[in-house]
Amino acid sequence: MGFFWSVIFPIINLFVYMFVFRLVLRARWSDHQGATMVALIMLSGIVVWSAFSESMARTTNTLVENSNLIQKVVFPSEVLPAYIVISSLINMLIALPVVLLAIAYNIWVSPETDPELLAKAKAAGDPGLALGRTLVALPLLIVLQALFTTGLGMFFATLNLFWRDTAHLIGVAVTVWMFATPIFYPAALVDYANFGWVLDVNPMHWLIDCYRRILISNRWPEPEMLVRFTAASYVALTFGATFFFRQKRRFPDLL
Numbered sequence: 001m002g003f004f005w006s007v008i009f010p011i012i013n014l015f016v017y018m019f020v021f022r023l024v025l026r027a028r029w030s031d032h033q034g035a036t037m038v039a040l041i042m043l044s045g046i047v048v049w050s051a052f053s054e055s056m057a058r059t060t061n062t063l064v065e066n067s068n069l070i071q072k073v074v075f076p077s078e079v080l081p082a083y084i085v086i087s088s089l090i091n092m093l094i095a096l097p098v099v100l101l102a103i104a105y106n107i108w109v110s111p112e113t114d115p116e117l118l119a120k121a122k123a124a125g126d127p128g129l130a131l132g133r134t135l136v137a138l139p140l141l142i143v144l145q146a147l148f149t150t151g152l153g154m155f156f157a158t159l160n161l162f163w164r165d166t167a168h169l170i171g172v173a174v175t176v177w178m179f180a181t182p183i184f185y186p187a188a189l190v191d192y193a194n195f196g197w198v199l200d201v202n203p204m205h206w207l208i209d210c211y212r213r214i215l216i217s218n219r220w221p222e223p224e225m226l227v228r229f230t231a232a233s234y235v236a237l238t239f240g241a242t243f244f245f246r247q248k249r250r251f252p253d254l255l
Contacts, residue, residue: 011098013046015024015189020184029186037129037216043050044099045183045208052149052204053090053174057082059153060160060167063158067255077251078244085146093142099215103129130218137221141210144233148203151236161247161254181205203232 001184029038062080107129136176159168181204182190190199206229210221247254 009050009095011043013050020099040099040103040129041212041216042184043102044212045181047095047099048145048208048211049091049181049183049204050095051088051179052145053178054091055088055149055153056170056174058088060156060170062153063157063161063251064167064255071252071255077248078154078241081244082150083155085150085153088149096138100131103131103215107131108120112194115147116205129216131215132218134218134220135213135216138211139209141214141221142145142227147208147237148207148229148233149239151231151233151240153240155236155240158240158244160246161251162211177202177204181208183208203229206232 029041059081062084065068066077066080070077092114111129156166156170180198181202182199187199187205189208190196206225209225210229213219213221
């Protein structure tokens, strides 16, 4: 099925998480957002997170898995983490049109008609689903996501050579990180539970919030969120690349 898996996988995840969080736990973003709106909010977060988690899982082991290249030939090992990140982002770019088509369908073909929800949305000042010129900001978010993920990937790929349990630790950490990020529940619930600091130190929350504002409601990303994630991307790439290149000459011996 080739690249169609990039489309099918997030949709399957959406149905699973919708069943758990929407139907069983009855998670809601607000009183004026129906099931369709919640599904699209979740789907936009799932697509972004899937690319990130795939990159982290694969980059951590990439040096070990390609030890034959690093040990036997003069090979630019820094290409490996970057290649995996780009591959994951391409999969995300294949899935994003599915999100956009679903949003477009619910705007122009099958819009929300429940008068009670529409009245509540109007009272809350929620413009609802919308697509427009803010889509031009998507390439910026994709580039920042690539820099952030590549920096983390280079760091953990190198650390995995010194401590092979890193790959297992990252698998657990990414799962914890996913549930600490408002993908399947609204960020307001975290603030309400007095854990707002979790969002304040969570770069993936900043990134997903920027994506959602563009994809769901045709709004520009909040400047604070965008500046925070830009700074996080710079720090991650600088720190990860520095650690990677300082240890690069030791890679053959460590493998």
